[in-house]
Amino acid sequence: EIVLTQSPGTLSLSPGERATLSCRASQSVSNYLAWYQQKRGQAPRLLISGASSRATGIPDRFSGSGSGTDFTLSISRLESEDFAVYYCQQYGDSPRTFGQGTKVEVK
Amino acid sequence: EVQLLESGGGLIQPGGSLRLSCAASGFTLNSYGFTWVRQTPGKGLKWVSGISNSGTTYYADSVKGRFTISRDNSKNTLYLQMDNLRAEDTALYYCARWNGCGDLWGQGTLVTVSS
Numbered sequence: 323e324i325v326l327t328q329s330p331g332t333l334s335l336s337p338g339e340r341a342t343l344s345c346r347a348s349q350s351v352s353n354y355l356a357w358y359q360q361k362r363g364q365a366p367r368l369l370i371s372g373a374s375s376r377a378t379g380i381p382d383r384f385s386g387s388g389s390g391t392d393f394t395l396s397i398s399r400l401e402s403e404d405f406a407v408y409y410c411q412q413y414g415d416s417p418r419t420f421g422q423g424t425k426v427e428v429k
Numbered sequence: 430e431v432q433l434l435e436s437g438g439g440l441i442q443p444g445g446s447l448r449l450s451c452a453a454s455g456f457t458l459n460s461y462g463f464t465w466v467r468q469t470p471g472k473g474l475k476w477v478s479g480i481s482n483s484g485t486t487y488y489a490d491s492v493k494g495r496f497t498i499s500r501d502n503s504k505n506t507l508y509l510q511m512d513n514l515r516a517e518d519t520a521l522y523y524c525a526r527w528n529g530c531g532d533l534w535g536q537g538t539l540v541t542v543s544s
Contacts, residue, residue, distance in 0.1 A: 354529060356529070356530035356531075358531075364536075365523055365534035365535060365536055365537060366474070366523075366531070366534055367534070368530060368531060368532045371529070371530050371532075377532060378532075409473070409474055411474075411530055413529035413530055416487065417476050417487075417489050417490075418464075418476040418479075418529075418530075419476065420473060420474040420475065420476070421473075422473050423473055423474075
């Protein structure tokens with residue numbers, strides 16, 4: 323199965339700063355890559371699908387890029403509600419797999 | 430309101446069975462595929478099982494032969510029948526509306542397998 327490795331494990335930033343999260347796949351998934359945000363006690367929320375398409379209602383400060391094996395989620399200016407855990411998930415191969423998550427915390 | 434609501438979790442002994450339900454509201458179940466995903470503190474998110482809008486089913490190797498996913502479009506409800514449960518099945522189980530990835534998730538139901 324395809325292994326997704328997210329880095330860093332934890333990102334300590336201040337509100338207003340830019341966040342850059344990485345997701346690397348063990349083999350190519352083309353652009354079949356999604357990003358989710360999960361807050362404590364809540365279900366994951368889809369942010370990005372197709373590596374770069376924002377889901378309905380997602381602010382444009384969230385952007386995704388990449389293809390093949392290397393992907394990036396960027397948050398242009400962190401707002402207080404953006405501090406959470408972020409997961410990538412591939413759907414280029416079965417079984418679908420998730421990364422282990424990156425926690426974005428307040429510095 | 431468009432939402433999914435899971436139920437059916439609980440404490441069960443190893444070898445026992447549980448049936449999880451996922452009730453959809455605000456939209457029609459039969460137009461979509463669905464997936465069950467489980468989450469544990471130590472192992473993160475893991476895809477468990479999926480069903481397409483046409484009824485084709487898919488399973489992770491770890492649950493194949495023990496779990497059965499199904500849907501009742503007349504009740505707008507998705508199910509996960511879990512048999513021969515093991516300690517390692519302990520997790521928070523989410524249902525999600527799925528088209529490669531999940532655009533709508535329920536709040537989860539907790540399954541604890543322990544004697």
